[in-house]
Amino acid sequence: MNSRWLQKAVAIGATTACVLALGSTAAIASPVSIDNSFPDAVPSWANTANDQGITADDTTVEGEIYLPLRDKAGAEALATAVSTPGNPGFKKWLTPDAWIKRFAPSQQDSDKVVGQLKAQGFSITAVPQSRLYVVFRGTATQMSAAFNTTLHNYNFKGSTLVGPSSVPRVAPAIAPLVQGLSIDQGRLNTKPTNRTAGDFEESDPSAGIGTDQARPKPKPSAECSNYYNEHQDSLPEAYGKTAFSTFGCGYTPSQVRSAYGLPNDPAGKKLFGGAGQTVAIIDAYASPSMLADINRYSKDNGLPAMDSKSYREIVPTPAEFSDQANCQFPSGWQGEQSLDVDSVHATAPQANILYVGGFNCGGGLDVAMSKILDGKLANIVSNSYGNVGEALPQDVIDGTVNIHLQAAGEGIGLYFSSGDNGDQAAKLGYPSPDFPASSPWVTSVGGTSLEVDRAGNYLFETGWGNRLDKVISNPDGSTAYESPAPGQRQGGGAGGGVSAVFDQPAYQKGVVPDSLAKGHRVSPDIASLADPYTGMLIGLSPIVDDETLQTGDYLTESIGGTSLATPLAAGQAAVAQQISGNVFGFANPALYKLSKLVPSVFTDVQPPKTPVALAYTSAASGNKYLNTLDQDTSLKTAKGYDDVTGLGSVNFKLALFAGLVSR
Template sequence: MRTSPPNSPHIRGNWRRLGSAATATAALLLAGLGTAAHASAATTPHKATAKTIAAQVAKAHVEYAKLGCAATPKKGYAACNALRVTAGTTAFMEKQAALKGVTPKTISPKAASDDPTGYGPSDIQSAYGLASAASAGGSGETVAIVDAYDDPNAASDLATYRSYYGLSACTTANGCFKKVSQTGSTTSLPTADSGWAGEESLDVDMVSAACPNCNILLVEAKSASDANLGTAVNEAVKLGAKFVSNSYGGSESSSDTSYDTSYYKHPGVAITASAGDEAYGAEYPAGSQYVTSVGGTKLSTSSNSRGWTESVWKTSSTEGTGSGCSAYDAKPSWQTDTGCTKRMISDVSAVADPATGVSVYDTYGADGTGWGTYGGTSASSPIIASVYALAGTPGSSDYPAKYPYAKAGTSALNDVTSGNNGSCSTSYFCTAGSGYDGPTGWGTPEGVSAFTG
């Protein structure tokens, strides 16, 4: 759901950012949070009734309107689709409670936590076999984050996140962090926006979590239109980034193939795009044949040899990872599933369920309350971009989306075989199974070898 500006020749639906927080009081309360039992602790399940969820969602729409983030956004701007967990328990809280032998606490709506309540860098690195690569790799590589509008507190919030988790400083002064406009200016930045600030914090924090030695380039488009976000992608590549994450998207259009060549066709650059947060259905730019489309999972600790288990993220019929067969984009030569004659979404996946969400630090605007737990494929896209960075610079003529396909079915990827994100006539479009499926692609990273050419 996005649209080009009024003077654009292409009239479309509205772009929206995927999976960030609009406001602490505008959260979508998730059913069944914290229901997993731990053998090492006497835990009490916490569930939300359908009535409670409906009331919370209704309240969220009221809060969005107050912030100028209406449920139906104005033309050319993204909706504030918050997926922040502000009630119930998270998987991280359950894990900590199990270790201590106590009952997990419940997050109180409206209240920010003094400490993280979601997964942090060590969890992300453990879950995806990245600890060794994250410790030794990534130096000199730049992961670019493309978002709309300015987050004035991006640098200071990033510093707090990294300090808390014991990561090295990543600042403008030491050359690790840089924030620019879509034209590359460091001084003439877009208008600040509290809704997108949470998105930007999520994105840069996930790069820090997965690739702490990587440099971070935050490119802020002046609005959430096709042209401006695409121009920001081009600027990121112009400034030298070989890894670019995009946590936004919307409905497909016949114009997508022209946007492909204008903004996303960058051989030698790993460009990732979130598959979407509205459950089954194809979105763009995840449907571009030139990007790695990234689906979302529910990530939980386990007693298995890996220590973790994953399933398709689906909260409801309208909230979960996107997937599907593109109506417009051509099928890349390296994608060989037979049920979809055009581009199939997704390629790979990573954690996205807010119930098993990641910790983010954000202090800007009405929704900037400090530590929060976030979800959505906005988390999975920058994680995968960072895994590419740990794997090394892509081949100069390569489209790195093809790399995981060369390691399909091997131990380099965790095959996600359970769950679905909706109903579909072709089963693998929306249902996980052994091997390739739409919601999770070929699976999640187990180390970096599936992300190198």
């Protein structure tokens, strides 16, 4: 590490220590019910236009009751103070026991809610030590009777979800103790936010996917590239060119570390790899082969082996897995878990990893988070999942934000992926950032397309947004594009945009343009590699039977999405904490303040001066495409802050500065 960087960083840290408090922000929260009705428990999609009729009586449904904080304003003030450089309360975090004692609902109130639910015939799935919520299960008949409504099936963008057909009511005896209620299956729409090259073809009949299961896969006309322009392919003319670098094979951990400038010890004797740090990862379910897979991956990529001390799991038993069909089964989450573990280990090879699995993709994820927070098992938590925009009942959003406030008050940084479907307008009919990434109390991680040279050095980044134009054959044998470049096929892009739920947090004021924010929270905050066409290699032994959890042979594949960007950023945070000897906690106030003081330490991802495109040949269909980068729906990269990459791409130079700012 260059000593001049260190001297500058120390100076910045000293300057930042004089910064005044940034203030606080709050969700537009629902008050505790003054009667026993909960109108904010009705999802926006539970309407007449989407109604498919009454839910079958014996359908099992998960519910969750959220209890109010004893002093929400105080919890917000604490979260702000402990996270804001220059505030007298900076880094004076509470222990889990102290936070629970000061802010959590009382044991007596929690017991009353649990007792009422049991009396109504529900089974209690979980009550965390913090008592912030109760997860329970029952049949549709039980739910309808207990909450004075009728559950119906609703069509939500092609999925059938269960929800209340009228405003639900809780028993009057516990109504004053309840902040919010969830008795719909919308939360089971939470999915991993990862992408692979060519997955846009699945809904494209012209691509040939699924037309002939036995059809052999054609060989691509040009090899993928291990670095920019390693291989080129000829395409019809676009942007004044006919030869384009082929899409990426997927970077190795050493390429990612090199591109983002992993620093060495000043004496060159020791790698900074997050030693002494623990990064927690949350996903649904659990891979049965994760430890063996990460060690195979480590051996192949020159990373340290992991054991039962450096890699630990807190996971439900397979018998406890629930809602598997709605949640895409354990096999649907295994790739996410492998991606997260591999990515953290790639960027922080000396850090410990704790994987905590949810029993489903709904309340199970809350329970997994609470296990970490209630025991403070880590101070960095990577979360590579999200909902479809903010299309959740306000009760669910408010209850989830209470969990985020607990994390911030305890000095735990929550990193959430911003999403993989751009502004979500294609699914929702209107633009929206994804929740939980849009919460003002978490760090939202957006995505970039990253290119490196032969030696693994950083070349350039663009905002992640793939627009693909199919190459077609003309009657005379020549080729052309099916539409003018960049084409009409959206192949994924980083989530982000302006929240319709949260006011602008004080830390974003003066950094996020007023013309963009208009007084609201904007996502993301930072960004890292996410484009599946430049992605990263991961390894896993895929689950081939979701009932027995039998796995197949170990394989490697390239994958992307903000599911990749988030654990990469979490690993970088672990290294930064090691370098500085400081814990960040909730990092946003320090990051935004740093962007004002030394904006150059962020890699500002701006629109390329001339369009950048890659050649892509699908191994599934044989179709060839021009893939133009930085085409993320209505979201646009710009100089300074933007709603694709936030403050910019993170790197280890930034990690050094951010660590010292956090003193």
